[in-house]
Amino acid sequence: MKLTVREASRLLSVSETELYRWIEDGQIPFHVVNHQPLFNREELLEWATQKHLPLSIELFADEGRMVPLAEALEAGGIHHHVGGADRDRALAAVVSHLPIDDDDRDMVLHIMLARESQASTGVGRGIAIPHVRAPLVFPGRAAAITLCFLEHAVPFGAIDGAPVTTVFAMMTPTIHGHLQLLSRLSLALHDPGFKAAIERRADREAILAEARRVDAATVKP
Secondary structure: OEEOHHHHHHHHOOOHHHHHHHHHOOOOOOEEEOOEEEEEHHHHHHHHHHOOOOOOOHHHOOOOOOOOHHHHHHHHOEEEEEOOOOHHHHHHHHHHHOOOOHHHHHHHHHHHHHHHHHOOOEEEOOEEOOOOOOOEEOOOOOOEEEEEEEEEEEOOOOOOOOOEEEEEEEEEOOHHHHHHHHHHHHHHOOOHHHHHHHHOOOOHHHHHHHHHHHHHHHOOO
């Protein structure tokens, strides 16, 4: 989906003036169509996530039920001490925890490794979010986020050069669902309480409590 400058400014919660400045400075990915800058939404979301910009959920409000972050984390699971001494082994360990059929694990790992070979999904501050632009879509399944705290800090070629210690692996039934959930995760990672719980590797209930608190302020019934 292509976004106009006005739509992109709403998604990123910045002024159109600021957005045009980013365009002129070459700081933001865009495409020129009929002499007008347009934005690919998936590409823009990936860029914003790497820049740690909070994403507005406004543009997703009319695209079906928005899955609460806590619900997605409960479905995906929160795992501590996930092994793997390097990036590939760490991702294999993450995949072993995903709530998918065993027959799908080799395929999913192959997709993840192929994505990393194109560009790192390490978004900085020790966090990786595989499949920001190329999501894992499982039609008919509930949306889920599997949160893995790695046993070792693993080099990922992240944007800030920091090794990755935390991985959020997202699975959704649709592309729209992926974008909705990504926007919600982005908001949560800017919330001081939720962010602190992740940084200290809090236990499952503490993280879910923070997620529910964030959800309560943003999720509509």
